[in-house]
Amino acid sequence: MSTLDATRAELALVVLYLNKAEARDKICRAIQYGSKFLSDGQPGTAQNVDKSTSLARKVFRLFKFVNDLHGLISPVPQGTPVPLVLLGKSKNALLSTFLFLDQIVWLGRTGIYKNKERAELIGRISLFCWMGSSICTTLVELGELGRLSASMKKLEKRLKDSDKYKNEEYRVKLQNSNERTLALVKAGMDIVVAVGLLQLAPKKVTPRVTGAFGFVSSLISCYQFSGKKWHGIDVSSGLYVDTVGRCGSLASNNT
Numbered sequence: 001m002s003t004l005d006a007t008r009a010e011l012a013l014v015v016l017y018l019n020k021a022e023a024r025d026k027i028c029r030a031i032q033y034g035s036k037f038l039s040d041g042q043p044g045t046a047q048n049v050d051k052s053t054s055l056a057r058k059v060f061r062l063f064k065f066v067n068d069l070h071g072l073i074s075p076v077p078q079g080t081p082v083p084l085v086l087l088g089k090s091k092n093a094l095l096s097t098f099l100f101l102d103q104i105v106w107l108g109r110t111g112i113y114k115n116k117e118r119a120e121l122i123g124r125i126s127l128f129c130w131m132g133s134s135i136c137t138t139l140v141e142l143g144e145l146g147r148l149s150a151s152m153k154k155l156e157k158r159l160k161d162s163d164k165y166k167n168e169e170y171r172v173k174l175q176n177s178n179e180r181t182l183a184l185v186k187a188g189m190d191i192v193v194a195v196g197l198l199q200l201a202p203k204k205v206t207p208r209v210t211g212a213f214g215f216v217s218s219l220i221s222c223y224q225f226s227g228k229k230w231h232g233i234d235v236s237s238g239l240y241v242d243t244v245g246r247c248g249s250l251a252s253n254n255t
């Protein structure tokens with residue numbers, strides 16, 4: 001594939017990424033918390049960017065609560081321990097509630113919903129729901145990492161006379177472990193962000209700390225989303241299918 005073809009394929013990947021509403025939301029989230037870090041809660045341009053971006057993000061999340069509502073009623077993989085199932089369903093319920101209530105908050109901030117005090121109360125309740133879902137996610141990831149670790153140790157014993165990194169099953173489990181570790185780090189950071197937004201520990205979790213954790217968490221979200229498989233493009237493998245059905249690689253190739 002020529003350099004021009006590789007460049008076109010890479011630009012197609014960027015276009016596809018930015019065409020996703022969820023991707024734009026994650027980028028706006030990084031801008032929002034980056035501005036919060038810069039402003040440190042003080043009036044000025046950075047704080048204005050923080051507030052305006054926060055309001056704009058709520059439009060991207062309209063009716064998004066349906067996603068987790070669907071996850072709540074969907075079956076779980078066989079063999080999943082009951083505690084992890086309950087934690088996973090609790091996460092879905094809490095996140096769906098947060099996204100639903102967040103729509104009312106948006107209505108309040110735009111002036112459509114006139115009861116400002118009620119809107120502020122609903123906003124705090126929604127943030128507690130988000131913090132609860134992040135705590136559930138943290139516990140689920142810890143449990144799944146424990147299960148993966150035990151499974152990988154058993155596999156290592158079976159592969160002790162060979163190179164484990166050449167075994168497809170081991171590589172899949174290792175990749176899954178890395179992804180879950182990253183998700184665990186992000187969930188832990190989101191808990192700190194929620195504590196900051198709710199001002200539960202204002203002396204320790206200042207607006208600057210909240211902004212820093214939120215910004216890093218947002219970058220992780222962007223990275224996680226870029227690793228998803230979309231129609232026509234598998235970002236993780238670097239493969240794409242063009243408009244006439246030909247398969248190619250996103251990696252630069254001068255030949």
